[in-house]
Amino acid sequence: MVGYLLHPPVTDFPIALWITALLFDVLNWRRPTELYRSMATWLVALGLLAAPVALATAFYDFARLQREGVGSAFLARHTVHSTLAYGATAVYAVNLVVRLKVPRARVAALLLSAAGAVLLILVGYFGNQVRQVM
Template identity: 35%
Template sequence: MGDVDEMLHRSGRTARAAVGRLEDSTALDGPAEVVRRVAQAVLRPRTVSAVLRGVPAGHAAHPPLTDVPIGLWFSASALDLLAPVTGRRAADRLVGLGVLAAAPTALSGLADWETSERRDPAVRRVGVVHGVANLAALGLYTTSWVLRRRGHRAAGVLVGLAGGTFLGVGGYLGGHLALVRHAPHHDPLATTTVERVATGVRRTTTRGPATDAFEGVPLDETKRSTTDHGEIRTWIEAQGGRPALIPPLGPHEVPVPAAIFPSGPSGSGAVPATWQEWFDAFDRGGLAFVRPAQLTQAPPFFELAQA
């Protein structure tokens, strides 16, 4: 049993190392930028964005949708191999249904990726490869369906099996994104809290020493914005602050990130939290951290806005 356990662990380490190389590959950032532009165009209509992100379901739509084309396509391959004569008509229909089901599945995955890739470069890069693998699978299964319809059944079956290979790679990377990288980071029902923060009703205000600890993205001449976890933590700690959370007001809201400074908490009702809890709430709310460009005269403060 010891040899078997070691073999299994070695296999897992090899697979994780391969994905780690994808996570670190800056060469994928260029293609990711192209995908981001496509995603922003597709998700521009608010209703489309809400549906694809899973608002009607109460959680991300992509994970359960993936079961549909995967189940249909692998069932078709099973019939191709185990019942090549009696199951051929059912197999052909399953392939076609899988092609139809792949469209909403891919679009919901694009929505999840667009939400998370801004905060996690690893999600950005692995997500691109995940999408390419699944698109390759879709292309092969579509070709398989066309070949079957034209009477080239043997070729259609082989092309479908090739599609299953790409589907397996895409599924593995999707599992890594969900279980290891915890993507998507956004809670689709966190809109109430986000809107309240974005409009300033629950703005967090600091009163620490005037320290400019990092450079963010300029909003105007007075404020800078970032979603980078390291920069946010550096800035808050430079003011002598510690992470805190304001408890949610309702069951469908997430806690509001705040901070406790030497002069007091940055928000009413803030309670101490870990940085992990702080950034979990920050990511789930889809927030951006806004702080003054310079802290020279007015008391320093930070705000949370919709990213």
């Protein structure tokens, strides 16, 4: 019996922060203001602070599920899901570095946020696939 998993609800925090950062990046691209730029930067940073909590709950749930004997379909989908999640987090880490080093790099910040959002969509899709094979 799988029972309650900690990881899925915790992931809402970094995802919501990063997707909202994309919204502010789009606003800043359309009408550049310090408020939009600053909000996007803070949201990316806060998402990076929330990501380790999501990662810790993922490790906890994964270890518990392995003890319960999950199958190979779970492991295959989980590998894709976790690899994409690490990739998305890395994109947002680069995004934050670019924002802090080159504050006026609006297009680069927007493109990195968009790339991260695409990865997050794929992470969510494969996370759903993981849940379906449990």
